[in-house]
Amino acid sequence: MPLQEQDHILIEKYLLQQLTAVDQSIxxxxxxxxxxxxxxxxxxxxxxxxxAEGRSQLKDQLQNIEQRIQREEDVQVxxxxxxxxxxxxxxxxxxxxxxxxxxxFFSNQKKSGGQIFAQHFEPYPNIVAPxxxxxxxxxxxxxxxxxxxxxxxxxxxxxxxGLPKSDTTHFYIGLANLSLNQPQKAIDFFDKxxxxxxxxxxxxxxxxxxxxxxxxxxxxxxxxxxxxKENAKTPGMLNKANLLLDDLD
Amino acid sequence: xxxxxxxxxxxxxLLQALQSKESKALEQLYLSxxxxxxxxxxxxxxxxxxxxDAYQDAVIAFFENVQTGKLNxxxxxxxxxxxxxxxxxxxxxxxxxxxxxxxxxxSDIEAPQANFIDDKLELSHRQKTLKAAINELGNTCRELLLxxxxxxxxxxxxxxxxxxxxxxxxKANKSRCMKNLKSIIQKKDIL
Numbered sequence: 001m002p003l004q005e006q007d008h009i010l011i012e013k014y015l016l017q018q019l020t021a022v023d024q025s026i027x028x029x030x031x032x033x034x035x036x037x038x039x040x041x042x043x044x045x046x047x048x049x050x051x052a053e054g055r056s057q058l059k060d061q062l063q064n065i066e067q068r069i070q071r072e073e074d075v076q077v078x079x080x081x082x083x084x085x086x087x088x089x090x091x092x093x094x095x096x097x098x099x100x101x102x103x104x105f106f107s108n109q110k111k112s113g114g115q116i117f118a119q120h121f122e123p124y125p126n127i128v129a130p131x132x133x134x135x136x137x138x139x140x141x142x143x144x145x146x147x148x149x150x151x152x153x154x155x156x157x158x159x160x161x162g163l164p165k166s167d168t169t170h171f172y173i174g175l176a177n178l179s180l181n182q183p184q185k186a187i188d189f190f191d192k193x194x195x196x197x198x199x200x201x202x203x204x205x206x207x208x209x210x211x212x213x214x215x216x217x218x219x220x221x222x223x224x225x226x227x228x229k230e231n232a233k234t235p236g237m238l239n240k241a242n243l244l245l246d247d248l249d
Numbered sequence: 250x251x252x253x254x255x256x257x258x259x260x261x262x263l264l265q266a267l268q269s270k271e272s273k274a275l276e277q278l279y280l281s282x283x284x285x286x287x288x289x290x291x292x293x294x295x296x297x298x299x300x301x302d303a304y305q306d307a308v309i310a311f312f313e314n315v316q317t318g319k320l321n322x323x324x325x326x327x328x329x330x331x332x333x334x335x336x337x338x339x340x341x342x343x344x345x346x347x348x349x350x351x352x353x354x355x356s357d358i359e360a361p362q363a364n365f366i367d368d369k370l371e372l373s374h375r376q377k378t379l380k381a382a383i384n385e386l387g388n389t390c391r392e393l394l395l396x397x398x399x400x401x402x403x404x405x406x407x408x409x410x411x412x413x414x415x416x417x418x419x420k421a422n423k424s425r426c427m428k429n430l431k432s433i434i435q436k437k438d439i440l
Contacts, residue, residue: 016401017318046430047398049379052370053391054399055309058275062305065276069283125389127411130422199412233410234272 003039011036011043064239068246103249116247117214120240123151124175124203128168148172153179167193171200175207183211202231209244218248260327267315270406279308282331289332290339299342307335316400382433390426397423 010027013019019027030036111119126149129142144159153176160169160176174189190208193200209224225241225248232238263281266274283304290300311330314320323330372380383391389411396402396410404416404423413419 015398042434045373045376046379048370048372049376049383050395050398051313052372052376052380053383054395055313055370057395058309058312059305061275062279062308065279066301066305069280125387127389127413130387130389130425203412232272235275238272238276 003035007036007039011040014040015043015047061235061239064243068239068242071246111247113213113216113218116218116244117210119247120244121210121214123179124171124207125149128172145172148176151179153177167195167198167200171204174204178207178211183215186211202228202233202237206237206241213248222248260323263327264315264323267312268321270316270400270402270410275308275312278312278327279305282328285328286332286335290335293339293343295339295343299346300339303339303342304331304335306338307331310334318401378437379434382430382437385433386426386430389422390429393419393423393426394430 126145129145131146131149144156147156156176157173160173163169170189170192174186177186190204193204205224206228209221212221225244229241286304287300396407404419408416408419
């Protein structure tokens with residue numbers, strides 16, 4: 001018999017180990033159905049595949065953290081190994097001087113804002129109305145976000161402007177302008193997002209910071225990146241903020 | 250040395266941070282015992298790359314066990330868990346590389362806890378194809394499915410994490426992503 005919505009829920013609960021005693025007995029009965037069994041086997045394999053994918057992502061994340069630590073340690077190696085017994089305060093002063101010297105040294109070889117931007121910029125995904133090629137939707141909202149996803153930024157801006165104004169439209173119009181190399185317009189739209197509890201507030205700060213860096217205004221960008229770092233919702237975001245700060249220093 | 254990895258947070262705090270899916274928890278966990286593990290592993294005369302690789306796998310195994318609820322109460326310190334998994338992974342790695350210095354340490358090879366350690370996933374052909382299909386999904390779908398099935402986030406936690414409008418949008422997107430994935434799989438002819 002073809003699978004029902006209920007069967008999918010049952011399989012999902014099984015995979016997440018959330019079956020109740022009642023669920024379990026229904027589950028056991030359903031195992032007699034070859035279609036149910038087939039779907040269960042597929043979902044089990046899918047769980048393994050997702051675990052493998054999840055693990056490789058975590059591994060990448062830890063390796064990024066590791067690279068950052070190694071870079072920090074490399075800087076520390078420049079501290080002299082043997083010093084005379086001088087007052088602790090003098091040692092600290094010396095380290096500070098060394099770090100300042102290191103910063104001075106590295107700042108002479110600093111990358112341009114444009115280079116840093118190119119290295120750190122990734123387009124923000126369309127999380128509002130993901131494109132579904134097999135089932136295209138025709139509402140203006142969908143059209144606007146699909147244009148954005150397909151990188152038709154001019155069309156996206158035009159369509160987004162036709163939608164009711166919200167933090168969502170402000171954010172994506174800002175992003176589209178950023179991609180069209182219109183930094184001032186991008187910042188104007190980012191600045192319209194004022195509510196700190198908006199889901200776009202943290203991403204907006206990130207992209208505003210990148211816009212400023214691309215315009216060689218790294219000093220204005222730093223407080224925004226620090227804000228993102230302090231409020232990062234994912235380890236990935238935190239790591240990105242740390243890497244960007246490293247590049248600016 | 251920067252402050253963040255000089256201080257080792259309290260085990261309970263760290264466990265709670267991991268359980269409540271706090272973004273900095275994984276990094277905190279990693280940094281907390283990284284140096285002690287490197288020092289501990291010196292006795293095995295392994296190169297640093299292998300040591301770090303084993304430690305990273307240990308952190309991932311511990312993280313997974315907390316995320317999936319297999320481990321919800323500590324019966325020993327986090328350090329003990331990480332070191333026993335890390336040691337197990339490192340010794341296995343050295344064995345694979347045919348290291349001779351191992352003989353002295355064979356008594357150290359007791360698996361941490363039978364069901365606690367999850368060795369390298371050996372994927373079947375179909376599982377490999379499924380993994381490739383997951384990679385063909387858009388970023389949003391991939392992240393959503395990973396959060397739900399791998400990290401076992403609740404719908405509400407996903408809404409907050411990914412900035413969706415409400416829980417219904419998350420559910421609608423989840424079933425749409427699953428549909429997308431199935432249509433990719435169908436083309437691969439492994440059903």
